[in-house]
Amino acid sequence: MDRKVEQTAETRRDPRRGRTRRALLDAALELVEKKDNFTALSLRLVARKAGVVPTAFYRHFPDMDALGLALVDESFRTLRQLMRDVRAAGVPHKQAINSSVQTYIRYVRTNTRHFQFVAKERFSGSQSIRNAIRQEIRLFTSELATDLSRIPLLAKTSAEDLQMMASLMVNNMTSLTEQVLDIPAEDVAEELFLARMAEKQLRLIFLGAASWRSK
Amino acid sequence: MDRKVEQTAETRRDPRRGRTRRALLDAALELVEKKDNFTALSLRLVARKAGVVPTAFYRHFPDMDALGLALVDESFRTLRQLMRDVRAAGVPHKQAINSSVQTYIRYVRTNTRHFQFVAKERFSGSQSIRNAIRQEIRLFTSELATDLSRIPLLAKTSAEDLQMMASLMVNNMTSLTEQVLDIPAEDVAEELFLARMAEKQLRLIFLGAASWRSK
DNA sequence: CCATCATGTCAACACCTGTACACAAAATAA
DNA sequence: TTATTTTGTGTACAGGTGTTGACATGATGG
Structure with missing residues (x-):
């Protein structure tokens, strides 16, 4: 039961949510390797790398x-x-x-x-x-x-x-x-x-x- | 003799050089405390904090x-x-x-x-x-x-x-x-x-x- | 099926960035 | 003094930034 609730909260009901969220996380990780820093990354850069438009970022993270x-x-x-x-x-x-x-x-x-x-x-x-x-x-x-x-x-x-x-x-x-x-x-x-x-x-x-x- | 050469290379002949150079270094140190990072600092920010115009930065450091x-x-x-x-x-x-x-x-x-x-x-x-x-x-x-x-x-x-x-x-x-x-x-x-x-x-x-x- | 709602897009904004260039001031050297 | 070099200023440009708001799309639940 607990697992079901958690999963629902994670992926909601839209499979895309999970995918782009992951894409954003992966993009950030990859960029940290190239750039010097996580702080040095910009929201737009991460979004670009993840293949989404900057504003889509806010659907998954406040900042x-x-x-x-x-x-x-x-x-x-x-x-x-x-x-x-x-x-x-x-x-x-x-x-x-x-x-x-x-x-x-x-x-x-x-x-x-x-x-x-x-x-x-x-x-x-x-x-x-x-x-x-x-x-x-x-x-x-x-x-x-x-x-x-x-x-x-x-x-x-x-x-x-x-x-x-x-x-x-x-x-x-x-x-x-x-x-x-x-x-x-x-x-x-x-x-x-x-x-x-x-x-x-x-x-x-x-x-x-x-x-x-x-x- | 060695000391004299070094000092000449450091301060040149203009006392201001030493002062603003120091001001830039100090400004950077101070800003690292406030901001999270040295990489997170911008040239303009450091120059501003040091009390000089951005372009003056280049007189002391290439970047x-x-x-x-x-x-x-x-x-x-x-x-x-x-x-x-x-x-x-x-x-x-x-x-x-x-x-x-x-x-x-x-x-x-x-x-x-x-x-x-x-x-x-x-x-x-x-x-x-x-x-x-x-x-x-x-x-x-x-x-x-x-x-x-x-x-x-x-x-x-x-x-x-x-x-x-x-x-x-x-x-x-x-x-x-x-x-x-x-x-x-x-x-x-x-x-x-x-x-x-x-x-x-x-x-x-x-x-x-x-x-x-x-x- | 249709209505709903989460997700993604587009355009626009005000702001900050690094750097180039021409010029002013000030110190040194003659 | 005058000439020269160093240091600092002002302006300008092209590009990147976070965030807003209105709109499109597509999956979900009834």
């Missing part, structure tokens, strides 16, 4: 900011999906770190445009978009913290320290993401290098976490 | 991109100054971590606009500006790596691993920077909290680094 927020939503929805998959595969043991990093990199590669959008707008977007992204990352970090609390080694760690470790890892992950996005997709050698570095960094963090309780 | 590059230069010049000061104070011992973090935070606070500019343009700026910033950060990371190599505990660590540790710390520092910039200057409680977290994270990294060689 560009709303489109941006929709993209933030979309981006993190896919990221959460990845998290769910990883969680289903079990807690990351020492051995699993490497394969996790590589899985993640592949994921970033297949969703380049969404990740690029988030990376770019995280600090330079409009106030509301920045807030939305920050909120999502905070949530993400908290979820990771509770995941960490389930690791036997960290069972006794305080909530604040778990949060601290989680943010350390998220920092590392975002940095990895941005580095991956900055190299061409063909440069597999550099990509492997980045992966090895990230793996080492994660292991170092785990090492530090292991000897943390003594403090 | 906005050149102004942006000048700002990148300026920003990292001040950051390098800080590094020099810290280095002069000696290698950071365990005890010195806390005071270093607090010193750094104070530094970020007194140079808010420059740091904000860099944070925003790092990923969303024009191609050339992004490259310039990335280059500077790489240089910064390398310098930190050689600093680390001088710590007795890490004397035997490989160059690649030192680089890995350095980038881990730089990541943490940039993240701290961006978090500090995102809270109002009056919120000292939150600022202290961020400081404590960053200190813990640095200590954890050092702990991990200490038990790294066993690998």
Whole structure:
């Protein structure tokens, strides 16, 4: 029932609505790659790329900011999906770190445009978009913290320290993401290098976490 | 002699050159705070804010991109100054971590606009500006790596691993920077909290680094 | 079928943009 | 002083921008 209502609200009764809405979102994503910024995009440009007249834009979004927020939503929805998959595969043991990093990199590669959008707008977007992204990352970090609390080694760690470790890892992950996005997709050698570095960094963090309780 | 040449090239022979050039740079910095972006600024807007007519802009910069590059230069010049000061104070011992973090935070606070500019343009700026910033950060990371190599505990660590540790710390520092910039200057409680977290994270990294060689 | 309503189109508006060109002012060099 | 160079001004143009309002189209529900 809930799903039906949602779907109705999404596509209404006109199949065109879904299509042009999607076309606008895709056009924006594509243009963010070419132009430097989402903020640098204009309503008219996006509409043109989507193959509709500027005024048609307003049938789907009140302004560009709303489109941006929709993209933030979309981006993190896919990221959460990845998290769910990883969680289903079990807690990351020492051995699993490497394969996790590589899985993640592949994921970033297949969703380049969404990740690029988030990376770019995280600090330079409009106030509301920045807030939305920050909120999502905070949530993400908290979820990771509770995941960490389930690791036997960290069972006794305080909530604040778990949060601290989680943010350390998220920092590392975002940095990895941005580095991956900055190299061409063909440069597999550099990509492997980045992966090895990230793996080492994660292991170092785990090492530090292991000897943390003594403090 | 070198200084004289540089100064001549900077200010030429007209004192006004220096002044309006500075006015343009300052206007851009100020507008980046208000607007979301450097890319979002227009030549005319900057000129207006600087109190000159649009065409006067061209007497100092060929285009906005050149102004942006000048700002990148300026920003990292001040950051390098800080590094020099810290280095002069000696290698950071365990005890010195806390005071270093607090010193750094104070530094970020007194140079808010420059740091904000860099944070925003790092990923969303024009191609050339992004490259310039990335280059500077790489240089910064390398310098930190050689600093680390001088710590007795890490004397035997490989160059690649030192680089890995350095980038881990730089990541943490940039993240701290961006978090500090995102809270109002009056919120000292939150600022202290961020400081404590960053200190813990640095200590954890050092702990991990200490038990790294066993690998 | 017809009436309704969501969606898309067209034309127009007032405004802002980057840049070119000719000219004025001001500082320097002789 | 006078001549020269640098810096700032004013005007103008072609083009892009967000947003309005009136109108066309096509699918949906009765």
